[in-house]
Amino acid sequence: MPSGGQRKHTISNKTRKRPGKDLDQIHDDLKPEKAARLLQQEVDYDLPGNGQFYCIECERHFIDEKTRQLHRKTKLHKNRVKTLKEVPYTQAEANAAGGSGFFPAITMKTRIQLPTQPDVPVSVEELEKK
Known part of the structure; x- marks a missing residue:
């Protein structure tokens, strides 16, 4: 039995062989002009389903519409x-x-909306009572 440093299957084979696109690249693919081009691809006989049935979010080709x-x-x-x-x-934001x-402005991701407190005029006499 191998020791802790000699284990072979610590990482899935799929992650090493087919890393795919990053999430920001897929986010760019979801833009309307690029998405229309990806959904209406030319016939490619090397891809499953001749490249006609594509899932943009998962960047996978399928055999037919039912499978997709x-x-x-x-x-x-x-x-x-x-x-x-x-x-x-x-x-x-990364910089x-x-x-x-x-960068003086706060980014949209990190901005937190705090509930606003109503402005109540307080007199000096009320403060002295407390």
Whole structure:
């Protein structure tokens, strides 16, 4: 039995062989002009389903429309859609987090809305009573 340092299967083979696109790249693919191009691809006989049935969120090709519809109901697809709903960080936000440059504005991701307190005029006599 191998010791702790000699384990072979610590990382899935799929993550090493097919890393795929990053979430920010997929987020760019979801823009309308690029999404229309990806959904209406030319026929490619090397891809499953000749490249006609593509899931943009998961960047996968399917054999037919029925298989793609079944895929859209899976937990894997729903989790990917949920993670893509989060707005990706911009390069300016990354520079601000790294401390390079001057960025006086707070970013939209980090802004917290605090409830506002109503302005109540307080007299000096009320403060002395407390």
